[in-house]
Amino acid sequence: MAQAAMGGQGRRVLFQQGTVLKAVVLALLVALIVLPLIRTVMFTLHPDTVKAWSDVLTGRLSKNLFYKPLGNTLLIGVVVATACVLLGGFLAWLVVMTNVPFRKTIGVMATLPFMIPSFAAALAWGSLFRNDRVGGQVGWLQGLGLDIPDWLAWGMVPTLIVLTLHYFSLAFTIIAAALATVNSDLVEAAQIAGAKGRRILMGIILPVTTPALVAAGSLCFAGAVSNFATPALLGLPVRMQTLSTRLFGMIEVGQVGRGYVIGILLVLISGAFLWAGNRIVSGRRSYATITGKGGRAKRFDLRGARWPLCAVAAVVLLSSTVIPVIVLTASSLAPSSANLFSNWTLHYWMGQSDPSFAQGIPGIAYNEDIVRALTVTLGLGLAVAFTGMFVGLLASYTTARFREGWASAAITQISFLPLLVPGIAFGAAYIAYLGAPIGPFPALYGTFALLVIAGTAYLLPFSVQTGRAVIQQVGGELEESARITGASFGRRLFAITVPLAIRGLAAGGILIFVKIVRDLSLVVLLFTPTMPVLSVLAYRYASEGFGQFANAITVVILFISIAATLIANRLQTKSQPWLQN
Amino acid sequence: MLEIRNLTKRFGDFEAVRDVSISVPDGAFLVLLGPSGCGKTTLLRMLAGLELPSAGQIVFDGKPVSDGDRNWTVDPARRNSGLVFQSYALWPHMSVRGNVDWPLKVMKMPKADRTRRVAEVLKLLDISQLADRYPNEISGGQQQRVAIARTIAPKPSVLLFDEPLSNLDAKLRVEMRTELMRLHRATGATTVYVTHDQIEAMTMATHVAVMNHGRVQQFGTPADLVDHPETAFVATFIGTPPNNMVPIVRNGTGYKVGGRYMPVTPPADDCLAMYRAEAMTLSDSEGETTLPMELVETSAIAGRMMVTGLRDGLRLTAIVERAPEARIGDTVQFCLPQRPDSWFGPDGERIG
Numbered sequence: 001m002a003q004a005a006m007g008g009q010g011r012r013v014l015f016q017q018g019t020v021l022k023a024v025v026l027a028l029l030v031a032l033i034v035l036p037l038i039r040t041v042m043f044t045l046h047p048d049t050v051k052a053w054s055d056v057l058t059g060r061l062s063k064n065l066f067y068k069p070l071g072n073t074l075l076i077g078v079v080v081a082t083a084c085v086l087l088g089g090f091l092a093w094l095v096v097m098t099n100v101p102f103r104k105t106i107g108v109m110a111t112l113p114f115m116i117p118s119f120a121a122a123l124a125w126g127s128l129f130r131n132d133r134v135g136g137q138v139g140w141l142q143g144l145g146l147d148i149p150d151w152l153a154w155g156m157v158p159t160l161i162v163l164t165l166h167y168f169s170l171a172f173t174i175i176a177a178a179l180a181t182v183n184s185d186l187v188e189a190a191q192i193a194g195a196k197g198r199r200i201l202m203g204i205i206l207p208v209t210t211p212a213l214v215a216a217g218s219l220c221f222a223g224a225v226s227n228f229a230t231p232a233l234l235g236l237p238v239r240m241q242t243l244s245t246r247l248f249g250m251i252e253v254g255q256v257g258r259g260y261v262i263g264i265l266l267v268l269i270s271g272a273f274l275w276a277g278n279r280i281v282s283g284r285r286s287y288a289t290i291t292g293k294g295g296r297a298k299r300f301d302l303r304g305a306r307w308p309l310c311a312v313a314a315v316v317l318l319s320s321t322v323i324p325v326i327v328l329t330a331s332s333l334a335p336s337s338a339n340l341f342s343n344w345t346l347h348y349w350m351g352q353s354d355p356s357f358a359q360g361i362p363g364i365a366y367n368e369d370i371v372r373a374l375t376v377t378l379g380l381g382l383a384v385a386f387t388g389m390f391v392g393l394l395a396s397y398t399t400a401r402f403r404e405g406w407a408s409a410a411i412t413q414i415s416f417l418p419l420l421v422p423g424i425a426f427g428a429a430y431i432a433y434l435g436a437p438i439g440p441f442p443a444l445y446g447t448f449a450l451l452v453i454a455g456t457a458y459l460l461p462f463s464v465q466t467g468r469a470v471i472q473q474v475g476g477e478l479e480e481s482a483r484i485t486g487a488s489f490g491r492r493l494f495a496i497t498v499p500l501a502i503r504g505l506a507a508g509g510i511l512i513f514v515k516i517v518r519d520l521s522l523v524v525l526l527f528t529p530t531m532p533v534l535s536v537l538a539y540r541y542a543s544e545g546f547g548q549f550a551n552a553i554t555v556v557i558l559f560i561s562i563a564a565t566l567i568a569n570r571l572q573t574k575s576q577p578w579l580q581n
Numbered sequence: 582m583l584e585i586r587n588l589t590k591r592f593g594d595f596e597a598v599r600d601v602s603i604s605v606p607d608g609a610f611l612v613l614l615g616p617s618g619c620g621k622t623t624l625l626r627m628l629a630g631l632e633l634p635s636a637g638q639i640v641f642d643g644k645p646v647s648d649g650d651r652n653w654t655v656d657p658a659r660r661n662s663g664l665v666f667q668s669y670a671l672w673p674h675m676s677v678r679g680n681v682d683w684p685l686k687v688m689k690m691p692k693a694d695r696t697r698r699v700a701e702v703l704k705l706l707d708i709s710q711l712a713d714r715y716p717n718e719i720s721g722g723q724q725q726r727v728a729i730a731r732t733i734a735p736k737p738s739v740l741l742f743d744e745p746l747s748n749l750d751a752k753l754r755v756e757m758r759t760e761l762m763r764l765h766r767a768t769g770a771t772t773v774y775v776t777h778d779q780i781e782a783m784t785m786a787t788h789v790a791v792m793n794h795g796r797v798q799q800f801g802t803p804a805d806l807v808d809h810p811e812t813a814f815v816a817t818f819i820g821t822p823p824n825n826m827v828p829i830v831r832n833g834t835g836y837k838v839g840g841r842y843m844p845v846t847p848p849a850d851d852c853l854a855m856y857r858a859e860a861m862t863l864s865d866s867e868g869e870t871t872l873p874m875e876l877v878e879t880s881a882i883a884g885r886m887m888v889t890g891l892r893d894g895l896r897l898t899a900i901v902e903r904a905p906e907a908r909i910g911d912t913v914q915f916c917l918p919q920r921p922d923s924w925f926g927p928d929g930e931r932i933g
Contacts, residue, residue: 404593477670480631485684485735486658495683499674 018402025398026407028391029414032457036433037267037421043432044260052257056265065250066262069241073225073266076159076242077273080224081217083164087316088171088216094313096179097205099299101310107176109317114169115561116321117518117535119229120554121162123542124324126233127331127340127551129153134237137547140327140340154238162230165320167223171216178212179205197300218277222270226422228521233542243269244424244521251428251525260432263425271420325558332552348548364552373532374556376448380533381517381560383448384455385509391456392463392508393470400471415464423458423521430454431525446528454526455516462515466508470501510568514561582606583739583771588637589649590623597623599795600637605788607642607738610765612782613775614818615792621775622743624792628773629664629741630657641739658687663737667744669728671716678703678712681731688735702730705767706760722753729761733768740765742774746781758784779819783807791815813929816855822887822898825856826925827872827917838917839872839895847924848933854921861899863888864916871914872897876907890915 044052056066088110094100095107113121130139131153142148151157182205190200206213228244236245243266250259302309333344345351351363364370395415399408418426434444434453444450456463474497482492498505520535527536534553542550583605590598598620605611613621626632627647628639634649641662646655657664671680678699685695703709706726711719716727725745732740745761746754762785765772776782782789783803791798791806791814799811810816816824827839831850835842838854847854864871874890874897881887886904890897890913897915907913924933 477666477668478672481664481666481670481731482672482683483631484629484657484664485687486656487687491687496672500672 018398019407021398022402022405022407022411025395025411026414029395029411029460032391032453033414033417033460036426036429036457037417040260040429040432041264044257044264049257049260052255052261056258056261064241065246065258066243066265069243069246069262070265070269072156072231072235072240073242073244073269075156076163076227076231077221077225079160080163080167081221083160084168084171084220084224085175085213085217087164087168088173088220089175089213091168091172091313091316092176092179094309096176097182097300098302098309100302100306100313106310106313106317109321110169110172110176110313112169112317113166113320114173115514115518115565116324116558117229117520117554117561118163118166118227119233119520119535119539119542120328120558121165121320121324122158122230122233123538123547123551123554124327124331125158125162126542127327127547129158137336137545143336143339150238155235155240158234159231159240162234163224163227165316166227166230167220168316168320170223171220174216174219175209175212178209182208214277214280218274221273221277222419222422225270225273226266226424226521228422228424228524229539232539236543244422247424247428248524251431256431260428263422263428266425267421270422274420325555328551328555328558332548332555334548348552361546361549364549364556367549369529369532370534370537370549370553373534373537373553376451376531377517377534377557378560379448380451380455381513381564383452384459384516385513387452387456388459388463388512389467389505389509392460392465392467393505394467395460395464396467396471400468400476412464416461418458419461421458423519424525426458427454427522427525430457445526446530448531451523451526451531451533454522455519458519458522459512459515463508463512466504466511470504470508473504474500507568510564514564517564518557518561582640582642583609583611583773584638584640585624585628586638586640588624588627588639589635590620590627590632591635596795598627598634601790601792601795601797602637603788603790603797603800605771607771608769610762610772610774610785610787612786612789613773613792614777614779614782614789615798616777616818619792620795621777621792625664625741625743625773625775628739629662630654630660631664660739661737662739662741663732663735664741665728665732665743665745667747669716669724669748671724671727671731673716676713676715677708677719677727680716680727681734684731684735698734702734705733705764706730721749722757725749725757726760729764733764733770736768736770738770740768740770740772742772744775744777746776747778754781761785780821783819791818793818810855810923811931813853813855813925816923816925820858822858822889822900824922825858825861825897827854827856827895827897827921828852829854838870840893841872843870843917845921849924849926851927852932853925853927853929855923855925856897856917857922858887858898859900860918860922861897861901862916862918863899863901863905864914867914868916870917870919872917873912874915876905876909876911876913879904879909888913 043049056062059065091106091110095103095110100106126139128139128141129148129152130137131142131148131150132138133150133154139148139153186204186208187200190204195203225242226244228248231240231242232245232248235242241249243262247259247262247266250256250262327340330340332348333346334340335343335345347363349363350365352366361367395411399411402408421429430450430453431445434450437443444453478496478500479492482496487495518535520539523533524536524539527533534557538550538553538557541547541553585601585603588598588601589596601624603611613624615621623632627634630647633652633654634647636649638645638649639647641660646660648654672683675683681699681702682695685698690698700709703712706729708723708726708730711723711727716724719727728745746757749757758781774785786803788800789803789806790800793814799806799815806815806819810819810824813826817826829845829847829852830837832842836845836847838845845854867873872892874892876888877891878889879886882900886901888899888901888905899915905913923931926932
């Protein structure tokens with residue numbers, strides 16, 4: 001042994017530093033992300049199913065199967081992305097650069113819509129605007145005697161509005177962060193040069209924030225084209241199809257090959273737009289403002305427009321957060337959504353089964369399916385939060401410690417790959433991947449493990465991002481100085497890394513928890529009656545006409561999401577003596 | 582004895598450290614001096630065991646601790662060395678006492694010994710009163726002391742410092758310099774100290790290795806470097822103010838010194854002549870060895886004046902008794918001594 005030969009202290013370094021770790025992480029990521037995608041593509045190329053490509057792209061049905069949904073999808077993507085950048089950019093400008101009243105409140109409210117599931121707003125829209133076109137209950141406004149036209153009740157217009165009210169908050173976050181880096185020195189320098197408000201906006205602020213605007217636009221586009229819940233709830237009843245609802249429909253009726261083909265095309269479209277956005281941004285020079293100091297000394301004075309602009313912001317924010325919550329809560333209590341605020345009953349929450357009421361479906365507290373779904377959902381959230389943070393931390397540690405080499409670059413690229421893959425397509429890929437037995441491993445379809453693995457893989461971009469922030473916080477030298485003392489990897493982890501990183505880890509874990517609990521698009525295809533989750537149950541109830549149950553479940557999801565977010569905030573401010581002062 | 586033999590470190594195609602060989606006796610204070618990016622920190626990290634050399638050996642007290650040729654290394658913790666990081670790398674969630682104590686705990690030192698040793702080093706560095714504070718509650722200079730206390734607590738026989746004073750303000754830096762030298766005498770540990778500040782190097786070192794582009798340009802005592810610089814790089818990097826380096830070109834039968842014909846006899850046709858600042862004078866009129874320069878700086882130093890002139894990219898500094906009458910921007914005649922102090926070839930090597 002080399003150790004004995006060299007005085008019992010040294011060791012031979014067999015591989016270059018980090019090779020083993022890199023190999024392990026890379027293998028893990030390939031198994032989680034690359035193989036499912038490859039397996040899906042391979043499935044469609046199989047001789048029995050390869051015909052699906054021509055069916056979808058050139059066949060007699062291709063217009064209905066692909067081209068019409070494609071048109072709808074692109075329309076949704078373009079309109080929603082544009083509207084989100086305008087709306088999110090406007091709010092970000094108000095919050096970061098002006099003296100609008102209630103600035104901070106607006107800032108907090110504008111980040112909320114993204115924390116609530118997108119189907120919440122779609123369900124709320126239905127409770128308000130449904131008309132009698134497809135039968136079943138009508139919405140509150142129709143109930144008040146207003147005649148709601150079809151275009152406002154169903155299809156494209158409500159889909160666009162609901163998606164914009166959901167995704168603008170993503171655009172807001174990105175643009176506000178970019179605007180915050182435009183420090184006041186930059187603006188003051190322009191003022192000294194004699195520029196006025198408009199000139200400063202067009203000449204300084206817009207060019208500096210263009211990368212953020214493009215990034216926000218392409219992310220909103222990718223989100224909107226891959227969204228499943230909203231077009232499914234508002235569009236499917238009037239046969240408006242998008243690629244994601246088509247994909248869902250194909251797999252539901254057993255035309256798996258065609259479904260996968262549509263899924264692959266959806267991935268290519270949203271991937272192409274994200275890539276193009278990235279190209280536009282990276283082709284430019286980066287405008288990271290370089291400075292040590294510079295607080296925001298002065299804000300743009302809106303003068304007379306302060307209150308009117310505040311009112312505009314309030315309308316947007318109320319209709320995207322407060323109103324959906326009120327409507328959903330009221331609707332879960334009201335027997336008829338036409339009379340949202342009368343005859344309230346707790347039946348949908350805690351009533352026993354009664355044949356004369358909602359076809360004998362008991363309230364959600366006594367509904368075994370729902371109670372089981374609640375446990376499964378919470379368990380899934382916790383499990384994915386743990387596995388996600390573990391893999392995310394491992395991957396970001398590896399790339400931070402050993403930056404050189406193609407393997408690190410590959411780890412980074414692969415871990416962000418799921419961003420390009422819409423949730424529903426990812427779900428489809430996982431059915432292709434683990435739905436059937438692989439060698440000695442049994443088929444995982446319908447198991448909790450499948451949900452956890454797919455959820456972990458799907459949310460890896462977020463967990464790696466969080467992990468990276470955590471690693472940066474802990475810093476290379478802090479860990480190195482512990483390594484020099486001779487502490488083992490485990491000891492360093494628990495004495496140095498974890499105590500320093502616990503805030504970031506907890507916040508990241510809870511973010512993942514919330515994302516998976518409110519997710520519909522990924523799990524809608526992985527759902528089985530033996531392994532129900534809340535969001536899919538809500539969707540099923542809604543599409544079967546039991547709006548109250550759907551809304552009650554959605555309120556539960558909302559409650560869990562908000563509570564988890566609050567706990568995350570509490571955890572972050574928990575007493576840490578070295579941070580006080 | 583600390584020995585470095587033919588040490589090389591490559592990152593991909595880039596050679597950060599090239600074929601470095603140095604050896605110093607026990608108790609030496611070795612300073613690795615050079616501009617940023619010269620490889621000095623990489624060399625230090627290899628000494629600490631944080632990086633594996635690509636080739637060459639490191640030997641502490643006759644025992645090899647790293648061998649790049651055989652990809653063999655002793656773990657950082659087992660080579661009896663301690664490293665003080667540039668950022669101090671204090672663990673923010675541990676108190677001052679905790680920071681100093683933890684490495685001893687990892688070493689499995691008994692509790693009573695630990696308590697005694699922690700108290701001892703805190704006292705040695707005069708920070709006993711800060712024991713229960715957290716790193717963010719004390720000043721930069723105090724953080725520095727804690728970092729040093731943490732490193733010397735396990736009594737390493739080799740102490741490594743990575744630009745430890747660069748984050749301190751000027752006054753504190755001078756104080757800590759004295760403090761570090763006192764500590765070096767008190768512990769007797771062989772010390773390797775990385776810096777880009779030649780004043781630190783000249784005041785503290787027993788041995789200096791001047792590095793540039795990954796190579797050791799010259800290795801010797803501080804006095805060696807000043808009296809007998811081996812390369813033009815060393816000659817212009819060491820000394821306050823730095824030495825003047827004037828290009829000499831053969832033109833016909835004569836030689837042009839800084840653009841003017843002067844009666845010199847250089848050992849080669851094209852070369853560099855080094856003149857010490859204290860050997861330069863100012864002259865009121867043109868002479869045989871004067872160069873007209875634009876006056877760009879004057880500053881008082883220890884009762885004398887440092888005068889700097891600039892022309893066509895050539896920068897000359899003279900230490901004189903009295904400031905010239907001329908104002909900044911005027912032309913001043915810098916007078917070179919009859920013979921330069923040293924000659925360097927166009928490749929920077931000393932030729933006479």
